[in-house]
Amino acid sequence: MLKHTRTAILSILAASSLLLDVTLAATADSKLPDATRAGFAEKLYRLDCGHSLANDESVWTPGENVGRSIEFSSTCWLIQRGNKWLLWDTGVPESALNDPKGWSTLPELIVYHLDKTLTDQLAAIGLKTSDITYVALSHTHGDHIGNVLLLPNSTVLMQRAEYTWISSPDGTNDNVNQLKALARKLLGTPKHLQLLDGDTDVFGDGSVTLVSTPGHTPGHQSLLVHLMNSGFIILSGDVVHLEENFEKNAVPSLNTDEAASIASMDRIRRMMATYNAKLFINHDKAQTDTLKLLPAFYD
Numbered sequence: 001m002l003k004h005t006r007t008a009i010l011s012i013l014a015a016s017s018l019l020l021d022v023t024l025a026a027t028a029d030s031k032l033p034d035a036t037r038a039g040f041a042e043k044l045y046r047l048d049c050g051h052s053l054a055n056d057e058s059v060w061t062p063g064e065n066v067g068r069s070i071e072f073s074s075t076c077w078l079i080q081r082g083n084k085w086l087l088w089d090t091g092v093p094e095s096a097l098n099d100p101k102g103w104s105t106l107p108e109l110i111v112y113h114l115d116k117t118l119t120d121q122l123a124a125i126g127l128k129t130s131d132i133t134y135v136a137l138s139h140t141h142g143d144h145i146g147n148v149l150l151l152p153n154s155t156v157l158m159q160r161a162e163y164t165w166i167s168s169p170d171g172t173n174d175n176v177n178q179l180k181a182l183a184r185k186l187l188g189t190p191k192h193l194q195l196l197d198g199d200t201d202v203f204g205d206g207s208v209t210l211v212s213t214p215g216h217t218p219g220h221q222s223l224l225v226h227l228m229n230s231g232f233i234i235l236s237g238d239v240v241h242l243e244e245n246f247e248k249n250a251v252p253s254l255n256t257d258e259a260a261s262i263a264s265m266d267r268i269r270r271m272m273a274t275y276n277a278k279l280f281i282n283h284d285k286a287q288t289d290t291l292k293l294l295p296a297f298y299d
């Protein structure tokens, strides 16, 4: 209801004055692009970066679905901007390929499987890992950074808050401690590491913007992409895992900050209204299965 009210208000504003709409975008989300002047990325490809089975959905939907199993997708995205390529997340490690036992970040909760490698999917459109200019990371959970070490020449883009967090001493939550240790191992020591402080316009033209959405982890980020025919698309990272959670403002129990998680979902809702943007939710298998898959692409 709230979402619809906001959308209606924004539509009225947009209809009454284009200038007013631009001002709104500029003041509410100051580092984000001007919707009417943003440049365009040429192509957006979805890569299949694994799928997983968790034995207790209630970890993601607190108070509901206790003991029910749930299947998630793991998604990576590849963006072409001029002669540069940006890979958004790197998925489940290639070493898990066709392993019937699978791979896990938290063995008692979730097991991941991989049917296709990142390398083979890039090769299918004529690319090598060395062609990837930027590897942008939504956050440092293992299912998102599993293949960073395969791209040693790319510049890794991540939030400084995330890097500081995985380097910080252990806290009281054992699951979180395990995830941080795995993150340090999978990330290694990138040769080209660019630590970001908040929203970042990657190509300086508003075509691809990293958007700070903390809460799932301290330095979590999402990605806003502008395409000529598809318009604005927001890639969620793990700002939300399921469409239903987005509707209910439900926060998974593994998230490091509940209030920040809710604020970040709110921010995404405002952006969807401002940019008339679609939200592609990384782990929502039902939604993911409806989206184009490489070699098909959005333009």
Ligand SMILES: [Zn+2]
Binding pocket: 141, 143, 144, 238, 283
């Ligand atoms: Zn994830």
